[in-house]
Every structure is written in C-alpha cells, then in structure tokens.
Amino acid sequence: MSKQHNLEAKRIAGYAAAEQVQDGMVVGLGTGSTAQYAIQRVGERIQEERIAVTGIPTSYQSALRAREAGILVVDLPGVSSIDLTIDGADQIDARFNLIKGGGAAHTREKCVADASERILIVADATKVSECLTAPVPVEVVPYATVGVGRHIRALGGEPVIREAVRKDGPVITDNGNFVLDCAFGTINEPAALAARLNAIPGVLTCGLFTEYAEKITVLIGESEGCRTLTRR
C-alpha cells in the first residue's frame, strides 16, 4: 500500500467512526494519525449539525487537535463514564487483542478505553494480523529502566529504548516516562504476557490491550469504503 493510499484508508476509517457520534455523547478521543481524522470530522459535524459533544483526550496531541476542531475538551477525571471512544491501533489480532502505543500514548488510551462503554478501533488493513507479532511498547518510570529491561529479557523480549526523532535522547511520554519497544516474536498468549509486563516494578503500562474485545468494533478503511471486521 502506498503512503497516499494508506493515509486515504485511515481517513475513510476515521470519518466513518465519527459518523457514529451522536448528539450529547461523551467521546474518548484517541491518539495517532487515524484517530486525528475522526477528531477532525467530529469537529466538522459539531459545526454543520450543531450536535453537542464532550471530548475526552488521550494525549496532548488529541487535546490540541480537538481544541483546533472546536470540540469541548474535558479531562478524564471530569467525567464518570464515556459513551464511545474512537482510537487507532498498531496491530489487531483475530480475537481483537491490540498492540497500541506507537505514539507513546497507550497508558492514557488504556485509562480512557477502560472507562468507555464502546470502543471503535480505526485502522488501515496493514494493521490486521492473525496473531500479534509487533514490538510491544512498555511505558517505564525512567529510574527503573535498567531493571525493567532485565525482567523483559527474562520473559523472552528484546527491549529497545525508544529514541526521539527531533530531540537527542529518549522519547518522553505525556506522563514524563520512557518507552521500551519490546520484540517478543509471535505472542501466543497476549493476556498472560500483559499481566507479567504490568507486574514489573517500574512499569506503568504495556501496550497490549487484551481485556476490551467485547466492547470493541474494528473499522478498516479501504479504497472502496469502510469494512467492519468480524471477531473470531
């Protein structure tokens, strides 16, 4: 898939998800290039249809984009529940386990997912895979980085500290932490791995989302339109 086709697929998925937002909803706003299209389209619908939407951002990126789009933004502690969250993913398996955190936002994304009644995952077709195989982002308290790396190697992973692109040194998350990208090869038991990773002292959250399949709908953008994926 060319970069242009890929962006168009993301736009189609993001826009389709935004159409599911209804007047009066509290909506979780995901992070990343696909979720940004949904934010943009929700903003347009607020202008065009005069619907009332309260947006709950999952990152500074989504808070800023939502503000630009004219969406009223409230932080997560300001609401008791979220009607619908629209978010992207780095990989989606056949059972709707996810790998998230390519944008280092997975901790807040998981908090928002947890508070949500329904979750729309928007992606292009390259994100769909029978099993999870992509590196797992793990948010780590900087003080604990070396020890966490040792635990991850003992679990069979190969951790790499994520480097910033336009700054020397590590990526710093919105929570002030580092991210270790951890390659495990094919992940046969994602829930068990997530539990082990999340139990390491100094780990804030790993990017494996394994507990939300029941409330997830996956929308895949394609040149002919948007396809809803069936969970197996």
Ligand SMILES: O=C[C@H](O)[C@H](O)[C@H](O)COP(=O)(O)O
């Ligand atoms: O931390 C970032 C998020 O989990 C993103 O939703 C994920 O990385 C997908 O991003 P994109 O839509 O840009 O591929």
